[in-house]
Amino acid sequence: xxxxxxxxxxxxxxxxxxxxxxxxxxxxxxxxxxxxxxxxxxxxxxxxxxxxxxxxxxxxxxxxxxxxxxxxxxxxxxxxxxxxxxxxxxxxxxxxxxxxxxxxxxxxxxxxxxxxxxxxxxxxxxxxxxxxxxxxxxxxxxxxxxxxxxxxxxxxxxxxxxxxxxxxxxxxxxxxxxxxxxxxxxxxxxxxxxxxxxxxxxxxxxxxxxxxxxxxxxxxxxxxxxxxxxxxxxxxxxxxxxxxxxxxxxxxxxxxxxxxxxxxxxxxxxxx
Amino acid sequence: xxxxxxxxxxxxxxxxxxxxxxxxxxxxxxxxxxxxxxxxxxxxxxxxxxxxxxxxxxxxxxxxxxxxxxxxxxxxxxxxxxxxxxxxxxxxxxxxxxxxxxxxxxxxxxxxxxxxxxxxxxxxxxxxxxxxxxxxxxxxxxxxxxxxxxxxxxxxxxxxxxxxxxxxxxxxxxxxxxxxxxxxxxxxxxxxxxxxxxxxxxxxxxxxxxxxxxxxxxxxxxxxxxxxxxxxxxxxxxxxxxxxxxxxxxxxxxxxxxxxxxxxxxxxxxxx
Numbered sequence: 001x002x003x004x005x006x007x008x009x010x011x012x013x014x015x016x017x018x019x020x021x022x023x024x025x026x027x028x029x030x031x032x033x034x035x036x037x038x039x040x041x042x043x044x045x046x047x048x049x050x051x052x053x054x055x056x057x058x059x060x061x062x063x064x065x066x067x068x069x070x071x072x073x074x075x076x077x078x079x080x081x082x083x084x085x086x087x088x089x090x091x092x093x094x095x096x097x098x099x100x101x102x103x104x105x106x107x108x109x110x111x112x113x114x115x116x117x118x119x120x121x122x123x124x125x126x127x128x129x130x131x132x133x134x135x136x137x138x139x140x141x142x143x144x145x146x147x148x149x150x151x152x153x154x155x156x157x158x159x160x161x162x163x164x165x166x167x168x169x170x171x172x173x174x175x176x177x178x179x180x181x182x183x184x185x186x187x188x189x190x191x192x193x194x195x196x197x198x199x200x201x202x203x204x205x206x207x208x209x210x211x212x213x214x215x216x217x218x219x220x221x222x223x224x225x226x227x228x229x230x231x232x233x234x235x236x237x238x239x240x241x242x243x244x245x246x247x248x249x250x251x252x253x254x255x256x257x258x259x260x261x262x263x264x265x266x267x268x269x270x271x272x
Numbered sequence: 273x274x275x276x277x278x279x280x281x282x283x284x285x286x287x288x289x290x291x292x293x294x295x296x297x298x299x300x301x302x303x304x305x306x307x308x309x310x311x312x313x314x315x316x317x318x319x320x321x322x323x324x325x326x327x328x329x330x331x332x333x334x335x336x337x338x339x340x341x342x343x344x345x346x347x348x349x350x351x352x353x354x355x356x357x358x359x360x361x362x363x364x365x366x367x368x369x370x371x372x373x374x375x376x377x378x379x380x381x382x383x384x385x386x387x388x389x390x391x392x393x394x395x396x397x398x399x400x401x402x403x404x405x406x407x408x409x410x411x412x413x414x415x416x417x418x419x420x421x422x423x424x425x426x427x428x429x430x431x432x433x434x435x436x437x438x439x440x441x442x443x444x445x446x447x448x449x450x451x452x453x454x455x456x457x458x459x460x461x462x463x464x465x466x467x468x469x470x471x472x473x474x475x476x477x478x479x480x481x482x483x484x485x486x487x488x489x490x491x492x493x494x495x496x497x498x499x500x501x502x503x504x505x506x507x508x509x510x511x512x513x514x515x516x517x518x519x520x521x522x523x524x525x526x527x528x529x530x531x532x533x534x535x536x537x538x539x540x541x542x543x544x
Contacts, residue, residue, distance in 0.1 A: 107480065111498050117457070146418035148455035149480025149496045159457045183420035185389070185431045208379065208421025213481045224421045226383050 003269050004231060004243060010035030010063040012202065012246035013042055016260055017253045021046040022054055029058040031261040035242040037202075038065045038098060040089060048095035055096065062098035063242035064139065064175075064200055065089065070106035071123030072116035072153065079119060082106075086127045094134040100199050101131065102139045102175050105154040107147075116153045121163055124172065132171040139175035139199045140164060144183075146213065157181050157190035164197050175200035176234055177246065179217055182206055182225040191233045198239040202246045203227055203272055215250045219263060220271040227271045243272055275541050276503060276515060282307030282335040284474065284518035285314055288532055289525045293318040294326055301330040303533040307514040309474075310337045310370060312361060320367035327368065334370040335514035336411065336447075336472055337361065342378035343395030344388035344425065351391060354378075358399045366406040372471050373403065374411045374447050377426040379419075388425045393435055396444065404443040411447035411471045412436060416455075418485065429453050429462035436469050445471030448506055449518065451489055454478055454497040463505045470511040475499055475544055476519045487522045491535060492543040499543045515544055 011033050013024055021042045028036050036055075043051050043065070055062060068089040073079045086101075093101045103124065108116035124138060131138050140160040143152035154160055160174045174194050179202070181187050191198070205223030210216030220227050231243065245264045252260055283305050285296055293314045300308050308327075315323050315337070327334060340361040345351045358373075365373045375396065380388035396410060403410050412432040415424035426432055432446045446466050451474070453459045463470070477495030482488030492499050503515065517536045524532055 108496065111496050113455075113498070144418065145416065145455040146482070149478050149482075155455050156457060183385075183417040183427050185428060206421050209485045210418070210421075213485075224380065224383050226385070 004272055006032065006265070006269070007034060008241070008243045009033050009265065009268050010037050010242035010244040011261070011264060012037030012066070012244040013039045014066065015245055015247045015252060015264065016257045019257050021051055025054050025058050025060050027257055027261055028060045031265065033261065033265070034059070034061060035063040035244070036060050037244040037246065038062050038096065040065065040067065040092065043092055043096065048092050052096045062096055063244055064100040064102050065093040065096070065098040067102045067104045068138070069103035072106050072109050072119040074109040079123065083123055083126045086123065087130050090127065090131050090134050090136050093136045098136070100137045100139050100173070102141050102200060104141060104143060105152040107150050108153055113153055120153060121166070124163070124167060128167065128169055128171055132169065137171055137173050137199050139173050141175035141177060141200070142180055144180040156184060157187060157194065161190055161193050161197070173197045173199035175202065176230070177202035178225050178227055178230050179204045179206060182230065187230070188233050191230070191237050194237060196238045198234055198237055199241070200244065201231065201234050201239055201241070202244045203231070203268075204245065204247045212250070215248050217247045217249050219247060219252065220245070220267040231272050243268070276544055278304065278537070278541070279306060280513070280515045281305050281537065281540050282309050282514035282516040283533070283536060284309030284338070284516040285311045286338065287517055287519045287524065287536065288529045291529050293323055295529075297326050297330050297332050299529060299533055300332045303537065305533065305537070306331070306333060307335040307516070308332050309335050309516040309518065310368065312337065312339065312364065315364055315368065320364050324368045334368055335516055336372040336374050337365040337368070337370040339374045339376045340410070341375035344378050344381050344391040346381040351395065355395055355398045358395065359402050362399065362403050362406050362408050365408045370408070372409045372411050372445070372447075374413050374472060376413060376415060377424040379422050380425055385425055392425060393438070396435070396439060400439065400441055400443055404441065409443055409445050409471050411445050413447035413449060413472070414452055416452040428456060429459060429466065433462055433465050433469070445469045447472035447474065448502070449474035450497050450499055450502050451476045451478060454502065459502070460505050463502070463509050466509060468510045470506055470509055471513070472516065473503065473506050473511055473513070474516045474518045475503070475540075476517065484522070487520050489519045489521050491519060491524065492517070492539040503544050515540070
């Protein structure tokens with residue numbers, strides 16, 4: 001297996017911060033990128049209806065909506081509010097035709113990781129019927145363990161797989177992001193285990209040491225991740241969907257967006 | 273189980289950078305801290321013989337020597353040099369009476385993590401007979417996955433346990449550092465699995481988000497880690513040895529060392 005087809009390339013909107021929703025969709029269309037990974041803040045700015053219209057007009061399709069999740073909280077009331085917000089995110093995904101809502105689980109409310117992890121699973125179970133009804137799949141995305149304290153108590157693919165297996169619904173899946181899982185000694189076994197549950201695949205690269213906690217991701221080829229090997233493993237597990245390029249990096253954000261699109265396409269073909 | 277006895281408190285020398293070897297040993301003696309975790313650079317500055325003498329004169333005992341490891345390299349020659357350096361580290365540990373040499377495995381030489389991990393295991397096997405002969409146990413220390421690219425391809429306790437089991441010698445053990453393992457959903461199962469193989473236990477805390485990639489560790493009680501729960505798990509697994517306080521943090525390094533010793537002792541009693 002060599003390079004993946006260009007028809008699987010998706011631009012996750014987080015890669016280009018300076019463009020609004022319309023500009024990003026237009027940029028994808030001009031660059032021949034058929035997919036886009038949407039973010040809720042940009043979707044809110046344009047509105048779901050106009051986003052859906054602009055997508056339809058250009059032929060660019062949404063691969064996913066980022067993000068739901070953030071379930072753990074100190075009080076019952078706050079957890080209920082988070083669940084409501086996830087229902088709104090499901091509505092938005094359905095309205096724009098995004099087949100998948102990516103879930104970033106959220107950090108613990110205190111030192112009690114076990115409780116936080118239970119609250120994530122309870123939160124997912126609470127919104128699952130609504131997601132099924134609206135035809136939106138939920139993707140548990142394990143984040144790199146360096147985000148365990150501030151973004152996600154789900155930190156390994158094994159953990160996400162176990163949670164998805166317990167929940168046991170076709171509506172629940174996992175998202176594999178190479179930046180978050182590349183270090184894991186059992187990542188290939190867990191990708192195989194995930195199989196048809198894989199509903200998203202995200203690429204970037206690991207710069208060593210990371211230049212920033214949050215904005216330290218590299219462009220594919222600039223770092224240490226065996227991106228192609230991971231992509232081939234995900235394909236072998238049964239995934240044939242879009243491949244989202246998602247790069248949080250101030251240097252990339254500071255580049256002219258058109259140049260970012262050229263770079264993303266080149267590196268996608270060379271390394272994915 | 274409540275607080276551990278003060279007789280198990282060890283000051284890892286990395287916590288106080290401004291003191292040389294003599295000053296740190298004297299500081300421990302004055303503060304009633306009976307153990308010290310030594311570093312090779314400070315040991316080299318004073319010399320192994322004088323370090324051993326000063327330890328004997330004050331009654332402070334070395335809990336470990338940091339660090340060997342760094343096995344993966346691009347060429348056979350360089351890997352042989354690393355192995356030689358590990359033999360020297362074993363000599364130094366034996367000369368000062370440190371029962372344990374902590375191994376930080378080292379980063380990969382390129383994108384090939386599997387090869388790097390094999391080279392770590394080969395490197396350990398190469399120096400193991402020498403360590404056994406000199407009466408020094410080797411501790412594989414899994415580092416937090418955020419160091420996979422620049423410091424250690426061994427990133428989980430499961431991986432360290434599996435490696436130690438394959439090597440299968442009483443000379444090989446593992447070191448559990450709460451900063452490196454706290455996020456792991458299977459950490460308690462892996463601590464139980466490690467059992468008598470645990471030859472070191474290190475404490476600090478996780479600040480969220482970490483203020484720095486390398487120097488972002490907190491003092492116990494300032495962050496998210498369930499330090500006492502982890503210590504009790506390690507004790508339950510059979511570990512009864514020294515508890516090393518190892519805090520890489522510029523703010524701590526900038527404090528008057530005597531104040532650091534007071535803080536370390538207080539927080540050790542309150543949170544360990």
